[in-house]
Amino acid sequence: xxxxxxxxxxxxxxxxxxxxxxxxxxxxxxxxxxxxxxxxxxxxxxxxxxxxxxxxxxxxxxxxxxxxxxxxxxxxxxxxxxxxxxxxxxxxxxxxxxxxxxxxxxxxxxxxxxxxxxxxxxxxxxxxxxxxxxxxxxxxxxxxxxxxxxxxxxxxxxxxxxxxxxxxxxxxxxxxxxxxxxxxxxxxxxxxxxxxxxxxxxxxxxxxxxxxxxxxxxxxxxxxxxxxxxxxxxxxxxxxxxxxxxxxxxxxxxxxxxxxxxxxxxxxxxxxxxxxxxxxxxxxxxxxxxxxxxxxxxxxxxxxxxxxxxxxxxxxxxxxxxxxxxxxxxxxxxxxxxxxxxxxxxxxxxxxxxxxxxxxxxxxxxxxxxxxxxxxxxxxxxxxxxxxxxxxxxxxxxxxxxxxxxxxxxxxxxxxxxxxxxxxxxxxxxxxxxxxxxxxxxxxxxxxxxxxxxxxxxxxxxxxxxxxxxxxxxxxxxxxxxxxxxxxxxxxxxxxxxxxxxxxxxxxxxxxxxxxxxxxxxxx
Ligand code: G3I
Numbered sequence: 001x002x003x004x005x006x007x008x009x010x011x012x013x014x015x016x017x018x019x020x021x022x023x024x025x026x027x028x029x030x031x032x033x034x035x036x037x038x039x040x041x042x043x044x045x046x047x048x049x050x051x052x053x054x055x056x057x058x059x060x061x062x063x064x065x066x067x068x069x070x071x072x073x074x075x076x077x078x079x080x081x082x083x084x085x086x087x088x089x090x091x092x093x094x095x096x097x098x099x100x101x102x103x104x105x106x107x108x109x110x111x112x113x114x115x116x117x118x119x120x121x122x123x124x125x126x127x128x129x130x131x132x133x134x135x136x137x138x139x140x141x142x143x144x145x146x147x148x149x150x151x152x153x154x155x156x157x158x159x160x161x162x163x164x165x166x167x168x169x170x171x172x173x174x175x176x177x178x179x180x181x182x183x184x185x186x187x188x189x190x191x192x193x194x195x196x197x198x199x200x201x202x203x204x205x206x207x208x209x210x211x212x213x214x215x216x217x218x219x220x221x222x223x224x225x226x227x228x229x230x231x232x233x234x235x236x237x238x239x240x241x242x243x244x245x246x247x248x249x250x251x252x253x254x255x256x257x258x259x260x261x262x263x264x265x266x267x268x269x270x271x272x273x274x275x276x277x278x279x280x281x282x283x284x285x286x287x288x289x290x291x292x293x294x295x296x297x298x299x300x301x302x303x304x305x306x307x308x309x310x311x312x313x314x315x316x317x318x319x320x321x322x323x324x325x326x327x328x329x330x331x332x333x334x335x336x337x338x339x340x341x342x343x344x345x346x347x348x349x350x351x352x353x354x355x356x357x358x359x360x361x362x363x364x365x366x367x368x369x370x371x372x373x374x375x376x377x378x379x380x381x382x383x384x385x386x387x388x389x390x391x392x393x394x395x396x397x398x399x400x401x402x403x404x405x406x407x408x409x410x411x412x413x414x415x416x417x418x419x420x421x422x423x424x425x426x427x428x429x430x431x432x433x434x435x436x437x438x439x440x441x442x443x444x445x446x447x448x449x450x451x452x453x454x455x456x457x458x459x460x461x462x463x464x465x466x467x468x469x470x471x472x473x474x475x476x477x478x479x480x481x482x483x484x485x486x487x488x489x490x491x492x493x494x495x496x497x498x499x500x501x502x503x504x505x506x507x508x509x510x511x512x513x514x515x516x517x518x519x520x521x522x523x524x
Pocket of ligand 1: 037064065116117160207243277328332
């Protein structure tokens, strides 16, 4: 083989390697997947693509079912209050943990205490147990399982789905229903787990808790209050697992941003978040594999990843399945499916591209340099000329190479005009041009943008706003007022901004328009 061919192969493989999800994931976060129950045994073991996609794309792993009590302890032990390792299928614990270690992956343990997938013998016996006996059994089980895998599991879901679907309070009808104080039982389970493996991060995990809600009788509100109380009482909880099983056509931008708000709240309590069971299913009469649905799904995946992995408070994200070929959804959710990023033949779907695009966007905006070296604080004011430093295509897009204005301090081709009173205005804008700004938003919420001193002469101009490369609001129109020198103010209402450091982009869809500055403040 000649040297050019060798170089080409190195280059191509280098490119392919560089493009996998895990290689694009932010340094301090993981991108994980479940491993199907049949993975370590036949028949899935023979599906080479299943294995190779997991190894090449992901750096986090969790068992879909094999760490649950029904699978770890299907047979009634001799003495449930004095368990030994013989009572537990340690083989399942070993297979996943060792696979994770061999492949340098974060391993999640899912889950210790859950009302579902419990062995039948436990459902029957526990009805007769006293509160004390239930504590004793849970302590034995947790101590044994967590102690056995000590040092190998980075995150444990200690309690799963403890909040009732209907009442939004702690569940009744569980195998642990006979405990006299359910919250105290949950607290003790965290204490047992911490003792058994002091280094693992301990999570409360649940579904439909991710969207922020003011309503006091909501699951979200209950969860936030519960974990805040646990923290205040020094219960060893480290984080909240937001499952995020979502539906393609119901997932509005507002809901995505409200997940950001929940993560803000959890962070402010001093806890971490993990996105533990992410998928976006397509339901009912929609043609699940139509181009349109797959494109919508791509956009939803894209926005979710951008928001979630771009958030400081998140440790990582786990996809609850990566291929439509092996999915829990059609078995459990009637008329739904196609929820994952690979299709039934292991081909990447548009959603896979969406995930990658967002990961790349996160890398890009973390690299660009803010003007004046620090992000602009929001609420606050952005002068349009203070766009970020960075090479062309990173912080601004100006169609031509010359500055058509008379203000040339920035030494780049963006068209800036200095008015006689000293004000600097952005002008000569054209469709397709844009400017970006690094902002630091104090709280997630809806903001008004007061665009101060703007003008359009004869045609409607139009601008759209993007956060971290994703369009977040409809386009705003500037009505012409007949003269460039007659400036007026416009207001863009209710623009959702997530907390933290982000890239805000003003994209000119129709020009020209002259712009001076924008004051950004919380909407009333
Ligand atoms: O193992 C038996 C097999 O022996 C039997 O032949 C077969 C017949 O249906 O069933 C097999 O068990 C199934 C098991 O998955 C393993 O495939 C159960 O019926 C089935 O109910 C079970 O579903 C799992 C479900 O949890 C149980 O609630 C799904 O795979 C799993 O993806 C799902 O995961 C849960 C999370 O743990 C918690 N959050 C929600 C999430 C989705 O429901």
